Amino acid sequence: MPTVLISNEELESEILQYGAISLAVANNAPAVSNVTPTASSTISATQAVGCDITDADGSGTFRRIILTLTLSSGVTELVHSGTAFVYPYATSSARTSITDGYRYSIVRDGGWPRGSQITLTPYAIDTSGDEAA
Amino acid sequence: MPTTYTWLVASGATGSSAGSPGASLDAYGTGADGRTPYAFSRQMEPMTGDAVFDESRRSWALGAPLAERVLRCLRVERGQALRDPSYGVDWSPVENARTNAPIAARQAITGALKRFVDRGQLTDLAVEVSVVPAAGAQAFLFKVSFRDPKGTVYKLTGRPRA
Numbered sequence: 303m304p305t306v307l308i309s310n311e312e313l314e315s316e317i318l319q320y321g322a323i324s325l326a327v328a329n330n331a332p333a334v335s336n337v338t339p340t341a342s343s344t345i346s347a348t349q350a351v352g353c354d355i356t357d358a359d360g361s362g363t364f365r366r367i368i369l370t371l372t373l374s375s376g377v378t379e380l381v382h383s384g385t386a387f388v389y390p391y392a393t394s395s396a397r398t399s400i401t402d403g404y405r406y407s408i409v410r411d412g413g414w415p416r417g418s419q420i421t422l423t424p425y426a427i428d429t430s431g432d433e434a435a
Numbered sequence: 436m437p438t439t440y441t442w443l444v445a446s447g448a449t450g451s452s453a454g455s456p457g458a459s460l461d462a463y464g465t466g467a468d469g470r471t472p473y474a475f476s477r478q479m480e481p482m483t484g485d486a487v488f489d490e491s492r493r494s495w496a497l498g499a500p501l502a503e504r505v506l507r508c509l510r511v512e513r514g515q516a517l518r519d520p521s522y523g524v525d526w527s528p529v530e531n532a533r534t535n536a537p538i539a540a541r542q543a544i545t546g547a548l549k550r551f552v553d554r555g556q557l558t559d560l561a562v563e564v565s566v567v568p569a570a571g572a573q574a575f576l577f578k579v580s581f582r583d584p585k586g587t588v589y590k591l592t593g594r595p596r597a
């Protein structure tokens with residue numbers, strides 16, 4: 303069997319002819335913005351709170367977005383599982399698509415406990431493992 | 436670590452107990468709907484201690500247990516409860532005509548509720564006493580607020596009985 307020698311130039315041109323695998327790497331971390339109402343303000347028991355969660359690499363690069371809410375009692379409730387809103391937020395809360403992400407409007411069934419403090423924590427992670435600060 | 440965003444929820448003013456001119460109750464619970472208390476007892480008329488009937492439910496009116504216990508303690512004058520002579524409010528140091536009467540009244544109420552605080556049954560106790568015009572003279576109006584171990588906030592307003 304004769305030996306066929308392939309020069310480096312021929313090998314490289316062969317690779318280029320068939321193309322190299324193209325990888326798109328998401329290098330922007332998700333970001334939380336447009337927090338409404340302004341954090342640390344006073345809200346009514348029936349007022350919605352919300353935020354925008356976006357990723358400059360596109361909404362398709364999100365791995366998971368989870369929202370939790372902590373009450374004054376120390377109890378932390380799951381607001382959105384990454385798939386849907388859960389009780390007691392499923393009835394009137396909404397998630398709408400925006401450019402590069404989603405806008406969340408959160409309303410608790412029965413309203414927020416009056417005279418209390420509520421704390422929203424969004425966990426947004428993209429496919430590169432970058433997490434919103 | 437993700438950033439957290441905090442808001443304060445206004446307390447508002449809804450609900451009342453038996454409608455007695457002696458006291459009113461605002462209770463906000465951590466029950467399933469975020470408004471009602473997570474536990475119930477019979478509601479007692481704040482001034483007399485009689486159970487209150489709720490016509491709409493055709494049953495006993497609902498009250499928050501800790502608030503009912505505090506109201507009961509406030510309507511008993513110290514020394515009148517045979518099972519525990521230390522139970523209730525000692526109003527004897529309070530002289531309406533004295534300038535320090537509101538302070539004495541606040542101390543009397545705080546002293547009466549100290550048993551609940553010492554046992555860890557309520558926290559964040561705040562007592563305010565003010566003087567309001569009534570029947571051509573002046574009367575005390577006290578406001579008591581506290582939080583139970585689950586974070587439920589209760590606010591009571593009332594006047595000492597003559």
